[in-house]
Amino acid sequence: MSCNCHDDPLVPVIAVVDRIREDTADIKTFQVKKPKEGLPFTFKPGQCAMLSVPPVGEAIFSITSSPTQQNFLEFSIKNVGKVTDCLHQVEEGTEIGIRGPYGNNFPVEEFKGKDLLFIGGGIGLAPLRSVINYTLDNRNDYGKIDIVYGARSPKDFVHSNDLYHNWVQAEGTDVHLTIDKEFEDWKGNVGFVPQYIEELNFSCDKVALVCGPPIMIKFVLEVLEKLGFDQKQIYTTLELKMKCGIGKCGRCNIGDKYVCKDGPVFRCDELGKLPDEY
Amino acid sequence: MKKIAKDKLSLLWKKIAENYQLFLPITEGKVVNFSIWEEGAEVDLNTLRTVNSPKNIIFPQTETYLKFKKEGKKLNLEVVANKGEYVVFGVRSCDVASFKLLDNVFLDEPIDKFYEESRKKGLIISQACLNPQETCFCNSFGINPELAPEGADISTWELGDLLFWEAQSEKGKNLTEALGDILEEVIEDEQEKLNQLKTGIKDRLKDLPLAQINPETIGGDLKEIFDSEIWDELHRRCLGCGMCTYVCPTCHCYDVKDYDGNKGGERFRCWDSCMFSDFTMMAHGNPRTTQKERVRQRFMHKLVYYTNNYKSYACVGCGRCTEKCPVSLDIVKVIKKLGGERNEL
Ligand SMILES: Cc1cc2nc3c(=O)[nH]c(=O)nc-3n(C[C@H](O)[C@H](O)[C@H](O)COP(=O)(O)OP(=O)(O)OC[C@H]3O[C@@H](n4cnc5c(N)ncnc54)[C@H](O)[C@@H]3O)c2cc1C
Ligand code: SF4
Ligand code: SF4
Ligand code: FES
Numbered sequence: 001m002s003c004n005c006h007d008d009p010l011v012p013v014i015a016v017v018d019r020i021r022e023d024t025a026d027i028k029t030f031q032v033k034k035p036k037e038g039l040p041f042t043f044k045p046g047q048c049a050m051l052s053v054p055p056v057g058e059a060i061f062s063i064t065s066s067p068t069q070q071n072f073l074e075f076s077i078k079n080v081g082k083v084t085d086c087l088h089q090v091e092e093g094t095e096i097g098i099r100g101p102y103g104n105n106f107p108v109e110e111f112k113g114k115d116l117l118f119i120g121g122g123i124g125l126a127p128l129r130s131v132i133n134y135t136l137d138n139r140n141d142y143g144k145i146d147i148v149y150g151a152r153s154p155k156d157f158v159h160s161n162d163l164y165h166n167w168v169q170a171e172g173t174d175v176h177l178t179i180d181k182e183f184e185d186w187k188g189n190v191g192f193v194p195q196y197i198e199e200l201n202f203s204c205d206k207v208a209l210v211c212g213p214p215i216m217i218k219f220v221l222e223v224l225e226k227l228g229f230d231q232k233q234i235y236t237t238l239e240l241k242m243k244c245g246i247g248k249c250g251r252c253n254i255g256d257k258y259v260c261k262d263g264p265v266f267r268c269d270e271l272g273k274l275p276d277e278y
Numbered sequence: 279m280k281k282i283a284k285d286k287l288s289l290l291w292k293k294i295a296e297n298y299q300l301f302l303p304i305t306e307g308k309v310v311n312f313s314i315w316e317e318g319a320e321v322d323l324n325t326l327r328t329v330n331s332p333k334n335i336i337f338p339q340t341e342t343y344l345k346f347k348k349e350g351k352k353l354n355l356e357v358v359a360n361k362g363e364y365v366v367f368g369v370r371s372c373d374v375a376s377f378k379l380l381d382n383v384f385l386d387e388p389i390d391k392f393y394e395e396s397r398k399k400g401l402i403i404s405q406a407c408l409n410p411q412e413t414c415f416c417n418s419f420g421i422n423p424e425l426a427p428e429g430a431d432i433s434t435w436e437l438g439d440l441l442f443w444e445a446q447s448e449k450g451k452n453l454t455e456a457l458g459d460i461l462e463e464v465i466e467d468e469q470e471k472l473n474q475l476k477t478g479i480k481d482r483l484k485d486l487p488l489a490q491i492n493p494e495t496i497g498g499d500l501k502e503i504f505d506s507e508i509w510d511e512l513h514r515r516c517l518g519c520g521m522c523t524y525v526c527p528t529c530h531c532y533d534v535k536d537y538d539g540n541k542g543g544e545r546f547r548c549w550d551s552c553m554f555s556d557f558t559m560m561a562h563g564n565p566r567t568t569q570k571e572r573v574r575q576r577f578m579h580k581l582v583y584y585t586n587n588y589k590s591y592a593c594v595g596c597g598r599c600t601e602k603c604p605v606s607l608d609i610v611k612v613i614k615k616l617g618g619e620r621n622e623l
Binding site for chain 1: 395500545562
């Protein structure tokens with residue numbers, strides 16, 4: 001039967017999970033590429049993709065690698081339910097379905113020439129890492145880079161190789177780590193991300209990119225405002241339940257915006273115009 | 279314009295059914311719904327409003343679209359496209375208008391190819407409403423049930439023992455031609471009677487109890503309406519049963535699920551409802567914690583959000599939710615309350 005349904009946006013393409021790395025007790029990072037080689041699609045930092053593990057289902061994840069990484073897409077995935085658990089059982093070399101990219105992106109072109117402040121909590125580092133690596137791969141286009149990242153304990157840091165090595169060694173880049181509670185042998189900062197931001201007392205001439213649990217985002221925004229940041233200098237990404245990823249299944253709206261399509265990246269002054277339902 | 283004597287309609291249906299799957303309003307048990315016509319089916323062209331809207335035909339309640347096979351680490355996907363050509367006969371103006379509202383969503387980029395395919399394969403034959411009911415308020419949304427609705431391929435009007443027939447689209451003209459030996463030409467005198475009939479319907483609409491319902495009376499911007507105190511009271515009696523969303527011809531929310539059958543897995547989508555608590559439930563919590571947020575979502579989607587995005591209300595005034603809600607919480611009440619009517623219960 002003639003039908004062009006094969007390129008329907010809901011139909012995934014086949015990809016292969018090439019490498020898997022265990023980051024924490026419940027987070028793994030997956031390298032995904034086309035069965036032969038290369039990326040299933042091109043994308044911009046901040047965009048997401050739907051991963052399918054039939055017959056369990058599909059779920060949406062931020063692409064945590066940078067578009068400058070041409071060999072594979074990376075996803076850092078926390079095991080919280082059916083699909084994520086199934087992904088955690090997958091072995092290297094297994095084929096999965098993928099569709100995307102979805103959503104808007106961080107406006108990296110507009111950020112050129114500016115100092116950047118990345119603020120992440122837990123798995124919320126995933127979308128930020130794409131931008132961090134993108135800006136580091138285009139180092140001369142961007143000013144000073146500060147990365148503030150918090151997790152429950154040092155054992156819960158994702159991408160520790162970036163946190164402890166790659167980013168620390170990168171030019172004009174400072175990494176500020178914090179954990180929620182005292183931990184054996186931890187010499188760094190102890191305390192929640194919002195307080196730590198206040199203590200670090202950043203100058204407000206930067207662009208801030210914030211991603212983490214909703215409660216962290218809320219308090220970080222308050223602190224940034226206190227430090228003198230204008231809402232137009234702050235970007236965040238939102239997470240709502242998603243099924244289609246293309247603004248049709250009606251699930252992820254905040255007011256008249258669909259987070260899967262009009263988001264997930266929002267500038268804070270735009271966010272302020274939406275009803276408080278996220 | 280063509281015509282056919284009503285007692286010859288089954289001949290016409292038989293002829294159409296030779297080449298198409300033909301859907302008609304058919305009585306089964308005590309209810310009338312659009313179902314596939316077979317000889318001897320109890321067709322009911324008088325009931326204005328079928329219990330379910332014909333939405334199910336163009337956007338199925340459950341639709342399998344993918345089959346997969348796993349062999350070791352290999353995965354194989356196969357797209358399922360299973361729609362043949364079909365005709366829906368007897369669609370009322372409100373329901374025809376609802377298809378356009380679904381089109382706005384599904385045919386917007388990126389186009390939903392399954393839906394597009396389904397729309398392409400379908401031919402819609404509308405039927406004018408001679409006797410709009412007490413629960414009808416299509417007129418409030420700019421729908422004129424006496425006219426040929428935009429989006430119908432063929433429009434029909436009943437007049438005494440006759441059914442008038444007018445092709446509106448290319449598709450409609452082709453079918454009309456194919457039915458050339460069954461349809462007859464209308465004579466001038468009958469044309470005049472049809473005009474009178476249309477004027478009669480128009481007059482009747484003005485006297486309907488819901489004729490004054492006007493969504494334009496809703497004042498305020500998105501946030502003001504969102505923060506309106508009407509939501510604090512209104513939701514209290516809602517049972518969260520979701521009936522309103524399933525009978526509504528314009529509700530388009532769906533879920534995507536996998537099914538692990540014994541012959542390999544399948545992926546399907548099925549209608550879902552914003553009235554259910556797990557609709558937006560996530561691992562870290564739910565942005566719509568109570569029925570208040572859910573009721574507000576349903577009505578704000580119809581009257582504000584959709585309108586902002588597609589420049590049209592997402593309600594066609596069919597009255598299904600007013601009839602079916604077990605606790606009489608419906609869009610008419612919401613429009614009245616948002617329009618400032620304080621006495622409305
Ligand atoms: C834009 C976006 C980007 C995301 N990026 C990442 C990422 O990079 N890494 C990562 O680990 N997770 C990410 N998530 C969250 C991820 O989509 C969910 O954890 C996943 O859908 C859960 O699926 P599941 O089948 O394992 O859980 P289920 O078995 O379906 O459910 C387990 C629990 O998770 C809830 N849940 C279902 N869907 C979601 C959802 N979309 N978001 C949150 N909770 C949900 C369920 O209601 C339930 O409480 C992202 C979500 C969004 C919307
Ligand atoms: S909201 Fe009610 S009246 Fe409006 S189209 Fe839906 S079911 Fe019909
Ligand atoms: S409004 Fe009425 S029909 Fe809709 S979910 Fe609530 S009780 Fe059910
Ligand atoms: S995920 Fe379907 S509308 Fe956003």
